[in-house]
Amino acid sequence: MALLQELRGLPLINSGVKKTRTVCGYCGVGCSVDILSKDDRIIGVQPAMDGPANLGALCVKGQFAYDYVHHPDRLTKPLVRREDGKLHETTWEEALQVAADGFRNVEQKYGRHAIYGVSSGRTPTEADYLMQKFIRAGFGTHNIDNCSRA
Numbered sequence: 001m002a003l004l005q006e007l008r009g010l011p012l013i014n015s016g017v018k019k020t021r022t023v024c025g026y027c028g029v030g031c032s033v034d035i036l037s038k039d040d041r042i043i044g045v046q047p048a049m050d051g052p053a054n055l056g057a058l059c060v061k062g063q064f065a066y067d068y069v070h071h072p073d074r075l076t077k078p079l080v081r082r083e084d085g086k087l088h089e090t091t092w093e094e095a096l097q098v099a100a101d102g103f104r105n106v107e108q109k110y111g112r113h114a115i116y117g118v119s120s121g122r123t124p125t126e127a128d129y130l131m132q133k134f135i136r137a138g139f140g141t142h143n144i145d146n147c148s149r150a
């Protein structure tokens with residue numbers, strides 16, 4: 001009951017619940033949120049009433065989709081698919097080399113326009129810039145888009 005009251009915005013005195021102001025990372029709107037955590041685990045998200053982009057509102061993703069953070073299936077290491085058709089844990093060096101080889105193989109076999117890049121709506125502008133540079137300068141195609149339509 002006490003935790004429920006805390007989550008509804010009542011004071012978090014002596015509850016062990018910590019509020020951390022941040023920005024939702026799901027899309028480019030940039031809603032301000034307060035992450036509620038206890039014992040290093042996220043237990044809830046509150047919309048920031050003074051958030052300039054959201055004024056106390058959140059969409060369903062920003063409000064409720066935080067369980068992935070502690071989910072046991074979350075990927076924590078790079079994986080590559082080997083000859084047996086299964087994914088295996090590997091180093092970042094090998095994973096990046098496999099990805100680079102894959103791009104080059106597709107380009108050589110099907111041509112540069114067979115490469116298509118899709119940047120995440122969760123990335124900052126600078127990363128989006130690098131992604132389009134990677135596709136345009138690296139492969140010579142304008143096949144680049146993003147998923148910023150939340």
Ligand code: SF4
Binds near residue numbers: 024027028058059150
């Ligand atoms: S609109 Fe939803 S997904 Fe986008 S920043 Fe706001 S809460 Fe997050």
